[in-house]
Amino acid sequence: MNKTVAQIPGKLYLAGEYAILTANQPALIMAVDRYITATATVSDTKDQGTLFSGEHTWNYQRINDSLDFDALSEDDQLFWRYTHTAISLVEQYVRESGKTLVDYDLQINSDLIDVDGQKLGFGSSGAVTVAVILSLLRLYDLDPNSSLTLYKLAAIAQTRLNATGSFGDLAASSYGGMVYYKSLDRDWLKNELSKNFSVKDLLDIEWPNLEIEPLLDELPIRLYFGWTGSPASTDNLVEYLKKQLSNNDDAYQDFVTEASRTVTDLYEALALEESSKVIELIDLYDSLLRALAEDYDLDIITPKLDFLISTAHSLDMGAKSSGAGGGDCGLAIDSIDDPNDKETQLFELWREGKVTPLELHLAPKLYK
Helix, strand or coil: CCCCEEEEEEEEEECCCCCCCCCCEEEEEEEEEEEEEEEEEEECCEEEEEEEEEEEEEEEEEEEEEEEEEECCHHHHHHHHHHHHHHHHHHHHHHHHHCCCCCEEEEEEEEEEECEEEEEEEEHHHHHHHHHHHHHHCCCCCCCCCCHHHHHHHHHHHHHHEEEEHHHHHHHHCCCCCCECCCCCCHHHHHCCCCCCCHHHHHHHHCCCCCCEEEECCCCCEEEECCCCCCCCCHHHHHHHHHHHCCCCCCHHHHHHHHHHHHHHHHHHHCCCCCCHHHHHHHHHHHHHHHHHHHHCCCCCHHHHHHHHHHHHCCCCCCECCCCCCCCCCEEEEECCCCCCCHHHHHHHHCCCEEEEECCCCCCCCCC
């Protein structure tokens, strides 16, 4: 192929945040219909290519099978680190597959930002990792046609970067729809990557604790999403929590136990289409996050998020933050059986409090 396109959705957490950082803990994560699109086109010039994103352009030369970019500033290197690592991983996989490397132009477009270019908290680093990997695999006619393989490749790439998250964003972006996700043993993966390893071999073995189950295409609830206008750093919040845990992790272990039970109950309530139970459990998870924030001095529920949640409660809806908190997005939930569609009233109240309603839906599954 001379040109390929990969359109990969962003994500939002329904429940499971923070507990998912512990191996074998569950979360429910939605892929939403905002996308990173990566377009790869075979370059007209041997050993040269260009990367485009927004108004930025970076040129490279291939030297000894490695891409050398001219005049990359520190900010450029930070911006492109997920892309660079994804490219490097794909090219290793291509060589292992017995194919010849080609040069290409790679363009990345994002819907995961607002009109001012601020990230909305939809897992852009995860989505761009998956999008770059899939677009390049397709260029080499190596589309895995498997969400699990795509997830594993993205997880390998981010582990090489010492990413601190759970990789739940990678699961949602690789699968689409909503997934029930249990985090892999990331220490095991780090250990595997410290060896001289084959990407293909690592893809073929079972990964400890990892579980990804695609769920319903249609949900038995109405979901509404709001943007606080304040981007947050998941990595910073996670690192801060880890430092706090070095002094005392008793409260966190209690949180993990309760969070696991709540997510499991929520999974069952969704399967049984018990919308009132879903709302009750969403509010319970919100209370667990608030207790965790208090125990470890975490800025999870900002004033804007608190307003978003309390406004939904005033309309007898369930609500919580989504993701690491500290800004970004929150969600509200109402029963699909409620004859009163509260969207207009909720969105008006959110706008009055400077919370921006977002028109979002579940993204379709990547592979049927």
